[in-house]
Amino acid sequence: MAEPRRQADRSAATRAALIAAATPLFGERGYAGVGTGELAQAAGVTRGALYHQFADKRELFAAVFESVEQELIGRIAARIAEADPTDPLGALAEGAEVLIDAVLESQFRQIAALDAPGVLGWEEWRQISERYGLGLIVAGITAAIEDGSIRKQPVAPVAHLLLGALNEGAMYVAVAEDAEQARRETLAALLTLLEALRA
Numbered sequence: 741m742a743e744p745r746r747q748a749d750r751s752a753a754t755r756a757a758l759i760a761a762a763t764p765l766f767g768e769r770g771y772a773g774v775g776t777g778e779l780a781q782a783a784g785v786t787r788g789a790l791y792h793q794f795a796d797k798r799e800l801f802a803a804v805f806e807s808v809e810q811e812l813i814g815r816i817a818a819r820i821a822e823a824d825p826t827d828p829l830g831a832l833a834e835g836a837e838v839l840i841d842a843v844l845e846s847q848f849r850q851i852a853a854l855d856a857p858g859v860l861g862w863e864e865w866r867q868i869s870e871r872y873g874l875g876l877i878v879a880g881i882t883a884a885i886e887d888g889s890i891r892k893q894p895v896a897p898v899a900h901l902l903l904g905a906l907n908e909g910a911m912y913v914a915v916a917e918d919a920e921q922a923r924r925e926t927l928a929a930l931l932t933l934l935e936a937l938r939a
Contacts, residue, residue, distance in 0.1 A: 755793045755803075757783040762804050767847030771801055771855040798859060802868070805856045809872040812842050812852075816876060828883035829890070829934050832902070835876060836930045839906055840923055843913045853914035869907060877902050890937045898937070905933060 761783035765774045776797050780790045794800040816835040823831035842848045857865045877899040884890045909926040916922030 751793070754783075754785055754789055757785065758790060758793055758800060759803050759807050762800055763807065763851070764847065766801060766804055766855065767850050770850055771797075771859050801851075801855070801859055802864070805851055805860065805865075806868055806872075808848060808851050809868055812839065812848065813872040813876065815842070816873075820876065820880070826887070827889070828880050828887065829937060832877065832880040832884075833931050833934050835880070836906055836909075836934075837927055839873075839910055840913055840927055840930075843910045844919055844923060849914045853911055870903065873906070874899055874903055877906075884937070888939060891939045902933070905930065 758779065762774070762779050765779060765782060774797075776787055776790060779797070779800065780787045783790070790800070794803065816838045819834045819838050820831045823834045825831075843853055856868075860868070878895055881890070881895050881898050881902070885892055885895065909930055913919055913922045913926055
């Protein structure tokens with residue numbers, strides 16, 4: 741049993757090394773600007789090892805995008821945990837600010853906002869986005885309904901609409917000529933949307 745476990749550990753370590761090496765490369769030069777040979781070299785593995793872990797560069801990019809999303813959701817969850825527990829909508833606004841601020845970071849902007857929708861296609865990009873962001877929004881809306889901050893209503897459509905607004909807001913900031921101004925305007929608009937839900 742020890743040998744299969746060691747093989748699984750080595751495989752997991754190779755996969756992690758490839759994701760760790762690919763993230764800054766994709767973040768700095770974009771998906772199209774990085775080749776598989778360079779990705780393998782940066783990770784300290786052979787191209788064969790890369791293709792053993794991932795079917796192609798696109799599959800590696802999908803894993804990088806998922807890793808970036810996981811890291812962002814961790815930051816958002818930490819900010820929400822620090823927010824006023826008696827104001828679930830305010831906590832959602834805090835989480836929205838973390839997302840919009842992340843788009844100002846060049847690596848996140850390149851991978852998540854500029855490359856991911858085109859490389860992965862809208863459907864897969866949306867599925868990954870939902871997998872990580874939707875749960876936090878559902879929890880926030882549910883808590884706001886339970887404490888009377890917003891009127892009782894079906895949670896799923898409200899959560900999906902808010903996720904859509906957040907994603908579109910992030911895209912707006914990502915491609916804006918004046919990103920700082922776009923950030924301020926987008927956060928103000930998102931806050932207005934959230935406040936409009938209040939009972």
